[in-house]
Structures are given as C-alpha cells and as structure tokens.
Amino acid sequence: MSKLVKLSIAVVLLASYIAIYQPHVFTVKYMHDAAAKFPILVSFFKWFHGAKGSNPRSDQVDLKDASPKVDTNRVFTKEELAKYKGEDGADIYIALMGRVFDVTRGRDFYGPGGGYSFFSGVDGSRAFVTGDFKPEGLIDDISGLGSQDYIGLRDWLDFYMKDYQYIGKVEGMYFDSNGEPTAYYHGVQEWIKGASNFKEEEDLFKEKFPMCNVDYKPEEGSRVWCSTKSGGVKRDWVGFPRSLYSADSKNIRCACAQESDLDDPLLKEYPDCPKDATSCMLPK
Ligand code: HEM
Structure with missing residues (x-):
C-alpha cells in the first residue's frame, strides 16, 4: 500500500x-x-x-466605539435592511434573530463576492446553524431546530455583539414596528434558555460518567478500561467500567463510575468482570 x-x-x-x-x-x-x-x-x-483578501480583524481598530452613526433604537423594515449589501461601497448590515449589526468592516466576508455575502441585507438566522445558504434557507424563522442549534445561535449572537456594532432591530418575527419584542421573540428566549440548561445538565452528566477507553484486537475482542483522562474528562479518580443505560434504555455505552455512584440504577456490571476491576474484556 x-x-x-x-x-x-x-x-x-x-x-x-x-x-x-x-x-x-x-x-x-x-x-x-x-x-x-x-x-x-x-x-x-x-x-x-x-474566502478572498485579508482578515478584516487583523488590522482592527476599535470601530465599535469610534462609529459616529450608532442609533441602537432604529427599527428597520426588511426593505430598508435589504439596501445594505455593500454594493458600490455602501455599508453592509446583517440581522440575526431580529437584531441588526453593522458588519461593514467585514467586507471581505459579507460584501459583494465575499464568501458570506448571502447574509448581508437579510435576517438569515436559520442558515447560521443549518448551513443552508440557498434563498429558501436564509430565513428568520428558527422554529423546530435542535437544542444544539439554539446554543449555536446564542453563540453567534454573542459573537456579533462582541465583534461588531449593534445598530438596531428589524421589524418582523422578533420585533414589532416600535421595536417591542414579539411573542415569538419571547418564545425564542425560552428555547435558548431550555437548550442552555439541557447542555449544562448533559455536560455535568458526562463529567459524572466519563466514557471508557476502548481497545480492540481481532483475536481477543474489545477491552474497556478507565483512566484519569478517559472520555476527555481530566479528573483525580479512575473509576470502574460499567454499562451505562440511557433513561429510556435505548442507548448503552461504557462509563467510568466512581465508587460513590456504583449503585446508580442506570449502571450495570459487565459479565465476568470483577466489581473493582478498572479494565474489563467484553464478551465476544
Ligand atoms: C453553518 C455553516 C457556516 C456558517 C454559518 C459560517 C459562517 C461564517 C461567518 C459569518 C464568518 C465571518 C465571521 C466574521 O464576521 O468574522 C465565517 C468565517 C470563517 N469560517 Fe465559516 N461558516 C460556516 C462553515 C464553516 C466551515 C465548515 C468552516 C471550516 C471548514 C468554516 C471556517 C471559517 C473560517 C476559517 C472563517 C474565518 C476566515 C478568515 O478569517 O479569513 N466555516 N464563517
């Protein structure tokens, strides 16, 4: 070979x-x-x-504070927003979940011919997490997405708040013509909060029951074993390999469990493996 x-x-x-x-x-x-x-x-x-050209952030001066045109109470109509696509040197605005950002200094990305020009002049929130950059994918409706997607959208919003100038709102799904939040806006806040809580719980669970290391040899089969780094969770305990069942018993994986958690009903011992072994051969 x-x-x-x-x-x-x-x-x-x-x-x-x-x-x-x-x-x-x-x-x-x-x-x-x-x-x-x-x-x-x-x-x-x-x-x-x-992507073409230089990274606009590499020679960044703090344009956020220097910008003379900041009216964060401005409410754009969709038609107004659509004018800011950077054509003929004009400013470039994008909207994310109803908030409008001036991304003019990211012209290489968002301006005509840039790798992300489809985001300019619209609220294409959904595409930020679906990666569907066709016109039908570049929409502001983010209902029915997974919790990972809502976390992704939250992170994108943080990114734009931090790296670009927030300049107002767009009238539509998220804000009304007076810039007041709509019922949809409040719903989205709940989805994002729910997704953040879910992720927090999931992360805690992964730390409580880190994954095992796995070795496979065709002649011997699989061996699962625990170490202070298994599952990418650095810790000061090794743990004992157990089968971990999901609450609905549909998924099973090997988890390293501490002595104090060994009675957890989601855990099952591996057959033919001593209770206190840190390494178990799985039945072939
Ligand atoms: C859902 C799919 C994606 C979306 C919505 C997305 C969105 C974006 C946006 C908006 C920017 C500009 C950020 C800024 O203003 O500074 C950007 C830049 C960038 N993206 Fe993506 N992206 C996607 C997929 C990817 C993938 C798959 C890769 C890697 C293979 C990638 C790598 C990059 C890199 C490296 C930059 C910075 C380029 C530079 O500094 O010149 N993106 N992306």
Missing part, C-alpha cells in the same frame, strides 16, 4: 472517530475557535471557503 493510501485511510478513520465520539468538533463554532488558536488552520479554511 502506498504511503498516500495509508495516509488517506488514517485521515478517514480519524475523521470518523471524531464524528462519532467528539461531534462538536465539526460544529462551526468549534472550527472558528480552533482557527483562532491555530492560524495555520485559517489558511486551510480560507482555501476551503474560497
């Missing part, structure tokens, strides 16, 4: 492993964070996206 083929197989295996066990790595937010930490990734991603 040539080195190239071996390398390709290794990349596919690694990507599959990450997709199954660390799916958050493939979320845009994670990629953006990773790109910020490792500039070499940015070059790769720029190539991937076909």
Whole structure:
C-alpha cells in the first residue's frame, strides 16, 4: 500500500472517530475557535471557503466605539435592511434573530463576492446553524431546530455583539414596528434558555460518567478500561467500567463510575468482570 493510501485511510478513520465520539468538533463554532488558536488552520479554511483578501480583524481598530452613526433604537423594515449589501461601497448590515449589526468592516466576508455575502441585507438566522445558504434557507424563522442549534445561535449572537456594532432591530418575527419584542421573540428566549440548561445538565452528566477507553484486537475482542483522562474528562479518580443505560434504555455505552455512584440504577456490571476491576474484556 502506498504511503498516500495509508495516509488517506488514517485521515478517514480519524475523521470518523471524531464524528462519532467528539461531534462538536465539526460544529462551526468549534472550527472558528480552533482557527483562532491555530492560524495555520485559517489558511486551510480560507482555501476551503474560497474566502478572498485579508482578515478584516487583523488590522482592527476599535470601530465599535469610534462609529459616529450608532442609533441602537432604529427599527428597520426588511426593505430598508435589504439596501445594505455593500454594493458600490455602501455599508453592509446583517440581522440575526431580529437584531441588526453593522458588519461593514467585514467586507471581505459579507460584501459583494465575499464568501458570506448571502447574509448581508437579510435576517438569515436559520442558515447560521443549518448551513443552508440557498434563498429558501436564509430565513428568520428558527422554529423546530435542535437544542444544539439554539446554543449555536446564542453563540453567534454573542459573537456579533462582541465583534461588531449593534445598530438596531428589524421589524418582523422578533420585533414589532416600535421595536417591542414579539411573542415569538419571547418564545425564542425560552428555547435558548431550555437548550442552555439541557447542555449544562448533559455536560455535568458526562463529567459524572466519563466514557471508557476502548481497545480492540481481532483475536481477543474489545477491552474497556478507565483512566484519569478517559472520555476527555481530566479528573483525580479512575473509576470502574460499567454499562451505562440511557433513561429510556435505548442507548448503552461504557462509563467510568466512581465508587460513590456504583449503585446508580442506570449502571450495570459487565459479565465476568470483577466489581473493582478498572479494565474489563467484553464478551465476544
Ligand atoms: C453553518 C455553516 C457556516 C456558517 C454559518 C459560517 C459562517 C461564517 C461567518 C459569518 C464568518 C465571518 C465571521 C466574521 O464576521 O468574522 C465565517 C468565517 C470563517 N469560517 Fe465559516 N461558516 C460556516 C462553515 C464553516 C466551515 C465548515 C468552516 C471550516 C471548514 C468554516 C471556517 C471559517 C473560517 C476559517 C472563517 C474565518 C476566515 C478568515 O478569517 O479569513 N466555516 N464563517
């Protein structure tokens, strides 16, 4: 097998492993964070996206405070907002969940010909998490999404609040013509709050019952074992491998459990594995 083929197989295996066990790595937010930490990734991603020109943030002055035209109470109609697409050097505005941001200094991204120009002049909230950048996907309605998506939208809003100038609201789903929040706006707040609580609980659960390490050898079968780093959870205890059942018993995975949690009804011992072993062979 040539080195190239071996390398390709290794990349596919690694990507599959990450997709199954660390799916958050493939979320845009994670990629953006990773790109910020490792500039070499940015070059790769720029190539991937076909982004052109320099990074507008690299020579950033604090335009937020310097901007002379900030009227955060302004209420745009959709038609007004649509005028700000950066054509002929005009300003560029985008809206996210009814809030309007001046993204003119990100012209390379949002201006004509930029990799994200489809976001300019509209509220395309839904596409921020679905990645459906066709006109029918670039809509402000974010109902019926998953909790991970609401967390993603919350993070995007934080991003725009921090990195760009907030300049007003757009009349429609989220705000009325006076800029007052609509019932839909309040509903969205609840979805985001619910999703944040759910994630918090999920994170706590993952820390309580981290995943086991797994080894597989064709001649011996699978071995599950615990260590102070298994499941990506760094801790000062090792734990004992147990089958962990979801509340509806539909999903089972190996979890490392501390002595104090061993009575949890969601846990089951592995057959033929001593109670206090930190490593168990699974039945073939
Ligand atoms: C749902 C899909 C996606 C959305 C909604 C999205 C959105 C965006 C937006 C709005 C920006 C501009 C941010 C700014 O104003 O500074 C951006 C930049 C960027 N995106 Fe994405 N993106 C998506 C997918 C991806 C993927 C899959 C990758 C990686 C392969 C990626 C990598 C990047 C990078 C590296 C930049 C910064 C480029 C630079 O600094 O030149 N994005 N993205």
